[in-house]
Amino acid sequence: MGFLNILKVAFNALKRNKMRSALTMLGIIIGVGSIIAMTGVGAGAQQEIDSQTAAFGTNMITIRPGGMTAGGVRIRAASQLTLGDGEAIVKHSDLITAQTPVIRMVASVVSAERSWGSPIFGVNTSFTTIRNWGIQNGAMFTDQDYRSGNKVCVLGQTVAKNLFPGQDPVGQIIRIQNVPFRVAGVLEPKGQLASGQDQDDMIIMPFTTFQKRLGVNRDLDYIYVSVRTAQDMDAAIEDIRTILRNEHRIPSYGDDDFTVRTQEQVNELAKSISKTVSILMFIVASISLVVGGIGIMNIMLVSVTERTREIGIRMAVGATEKDILLQFLIEAIVLSLMGGVIGLIIGVATGLILEIFTGWNIIVTFVSVLISMGFSAGVGIFFGFYPARKAASLNPIEALRFE
Amino acid sequence: MGEFDVHALRGITVDIHEGEFVAIMGASGSGKSTFMNILGCLDIPTSGEYLLEGVPVAQMTRTEQAHIRSRKIGFVFQGFNLLSRTSAIENVELPLMYQGITAKERRERAMEALKAVGLEKRFDHKPNELSGGQQQRVAIARALATHPSMILADEPTGNLDSKTSIEIMAIFQRLNDNGITIALVTHETDIAQYAKRNIVFRDGHIIRDMIVETRLNPEAEMRKVLATSIIDNA
Numbered sequence: 001m002g003f004l005n006i007l008k009v010a011f012n013a014l015k016r017n018k019m020r021s022a023l024t025m026l027g028i029i030i031g032v033g034s035i036i037a038m039t040g041v042g043a044g045a046q047q048e049i050d051s052q053t054a055a056f057g058t059n060m061i062t063i064r065p066g067g068m069t070a071g072g073v074r075i076r077a078a079s080q081l082t083l084g085d086g087e088a089i090v091k092h093s094d095l096i097t098a099q100t101p102v103i104r105m106v107a108s109v110v111s112a113e114r115s116w117g118s119p120i121f122g123v124n125t126s127f128t129t130i131r132n133w134g135i136q137n138g139a140m141f142t143d144q145d146y147r148s149g150n151k152v153c154v155l156g157q158t159v160a161k162n163l164f165p166g167q168d169p170v171g172q173i174i175r176i177q178n179v180p181f182r183v184a185g186v187l188e189p190k191g192q193l194a195s196g197q198d199q200d201d202m203i204i205m206p207f208t209t210f211q212k213r214l215g216v217n218r219d220l221d222y223i224y225v226s227v228r229t230a231q232d233m234d235a236a237i238e239d240i241r242t243i244l245r246n247e248h249r250i251p252s253y254g255d256d257d258f259t260v261r262t263q264e265q266v267n268e269l270a271k272s273i274s275k276t277v278s279i280l281m282f283i284v285a286s287i288s289l290v291v292g293g294i295g296i297m298n299i300m301l302v303s304v305t306e307r308t309r310e311i312g313i314r315m316a317v318g319a320t321e322k323d324i325l326l327q328f329l330i331e332a333i334v335l336s337l338m339g340g341v342i343g344l345i346i347g348v349a350t351g352l353i354l355e356i357f358t359g360w361n362i363i364v365t366f367v368s369v370l371i372s373m374g375f376s377a378g379v380g381i382f383f384g385f386y387p388a389r390k391a392a393s394l395n396p397i398e399a400l401r402f403e
Numbered sequence: 404m405g406e407f408d409v410h411a412l413r414g415i416t417v418d419i420h421e422g423e424f425v426a427i428m429g430a431s432g433s434g435k436s437t438f439m440n441i442l443g444c445l446d447i448p449t450s451g452e453y454l455l456e457g458v459p460v461a462q463m464t465r466t467e468q469a470h471i472r473s474r475k476i477g478f479v480f481q482g483f484n485l486l487s488r489t490s491a492i493e494n495v496e497l498p499l500m501y502q503g504i505t506a507k508e509r510r511e512r513a514m515e516a517l518k519a520v521g522l523e524k525r526f527d528h529k530p531n532e533l534s535g536g537q538q539q540r541v542a543i544a545r546a547l548a549t550h551p552s553m554i555l556a557d558e559p560t561g562n563l564d565s566k567t568s569i570e571i572m573a574i575f576q577r578l579n580d581n582g583i584t585i586a587l588v589t590h591e592t593d594i595a596q597y598a599k600r601n602i603v604f605r606d607g608h609i610i611r612d613m614i615v616e617t618r619l620n621p622e623a624e625m626r627k628v629l630a631t632s633i634i635d636n637a
Contacts, residue, residue, distance in 0.1 A: 397440055
């Protein structure tokens with residue numbers, strides 16, 4: 001029997017039990033749909049992390065107190081970073097163009113009418129250059145402000161919106177721990193990190209102000225530095241290590257008591273986490289496909305039993321075992337492929353909806369379409385074969401007598 | 404305990420020639436169905452030979468037997484065995500599909516076969532829209548469509564009333580007059596009288612094999628049936 005005829009017979013058989021066929025396809029639909037959506041989200045997340053790397057400042061290096069042993073365990077004990085460390089780095093390395101100390105605390109912030117809890121960062125004026133972050137309105141605080149420890153600050157978008165809805169915050173006064181600060185400017189919006197952290201929910205002020213006015217007198221949380229070009233990153237890391245080891249008087253056999261990381265490395269970590277999550281999702285989706293396949297096998301076995309008499313008739317009028325085998329196998333494949341196509345559509349639609357919610361670019365690649373279609377056809381063949389084999393090996397006489 | 408062999412047929416020898424019209428008779432369990440299944444290449448004898456047009460077919464593989472069924476044998480069953488929800492003409496086309504014949508030729512040959520049984524006007528009716536007699540005529544058309552060497556009919560009138568049975572037997576007689584070999588199983592002696600030769604089975608043996616001296620004429624029989632029904636109604 002010609003392939004087109006077999007296909008027609010398969011479609012007719014599936015049409016006869018529309019509800020049953022649809023329910024049988026559901027497992028495959030869910031499986032393929034989630035594979036498409038998951039790989040799309042995964043690829044989108046990777047791309048997002050890449051673009052964030054650029055936004056964060058590709059040439060940025062973060063230095064933190066506390067070393068990292070070979071095993072990857074951080075040691076915090078008794079290690080510290082000082083203002084002098086940052087200054088020494090810029091002074092002794094030609095590759096480093098700027099540095100800023102970073103100290104951080106979370107406090108509640110009050111405007112005339114509202115209050116808001118937000119992380120507050122003490123930094124210097126190089127912060128915006130290093131983080132590649134512009135001022136939307138107003139201005140960054142000045143070097144003069146830094147030197148004098150003036151009570152000024154710059155707000156992130158989220159803070160500005162929450163404290164001064166519908167108003168221009170520039171020139172207004174906010175209070176932190178009852179100390180008044182003048183708002184000098186508002187930062188450009190930067191959006192969320194892949195981790196979901198809102199980068200715009202922050203206030204920056206001069207490091208000196210932070211220490212003097214908020215009464216915080218402790219060591220730095222980070223030092224951010226900016227490297228001249230991306231090619232100099234590795235050399236810059238070496239420079240920093242040499243300078244800091246020297247500053248901290250670490251003997252040659254001692255471990256670093258600080259950690260130097262490029263943004264690239266930080267994001268590698270984020271990427272590897274998102275990859276692991278994608279793989280897990282893929283496994284879950286594959287399980288759904290296998291369960292869907294078992295559903296197909298189950299329904300095909302029922303179908304073979306129901307249609308025993310039809311099989312007998314077909315054999316009596318000349319169908320070979322191969323004809324019957326193909327008929328049922330193709331029926332199973334049609335079932336799973338149709339499920340695959342519907343799943344593909346639903347997966348893409350889910351991706352588009354997620355795109356609206358996350359703002360990420362959901363990427364459905366040709367490869368993921370190919371893999372999921374191949375997967376569903378494979379499921380059809382694998383789980384359809386046994387019932388088809390069973391149908392083909394029926395004895396025509398017994399099949400004809402079957403009631 | 405367990406399975407044991409039942410010898411449905413025991414060492415019988417029969418020759419059926421081209422153009423014959425044989426009625427195979429016997430009580431249930433006499434072996435006539437097994438005999439038909441072997442004739443139809445649906446069953447394999449445990450021993451012995453079966454030559455169809457001089458070709459030994461008894462020991463063929465299942466696939467080879469399927470090809471023989473497809474090309475040389477047309478089946479007509481007691482229960483009609485049409486595919487439900489499939490139109491008359493598509494049912495008739497079914498065996499042609501397994502021969503790989505093109506759609507156009509299939510349609511032509513199926514129509515020709517439906518004409519031979521007088522059902523060409525009902526070609527697009529589904530089995531549940533046809534009477535029992537009409538369904539059996541579709542089944543006969545299906546058997547005819549492949550131009551087989553032989554038509555095997557297993558109790559073809561078993562589910563039909565006497566008037567429709569006569570119509571079906573008239574079709575068989577006409578087909579046989581046109582040169583088609585027919586073997587039919589029946590347990591009704593009057594149905595057997597439409598054939599040219601009767602073979603009677605009992606306990607796996609042939610107990611009688613004879614030429615029918617006075618064949619029944621469907622037209623005369625029909626007149627009788629109509630006459631009685633008029634009397635009954637009066």
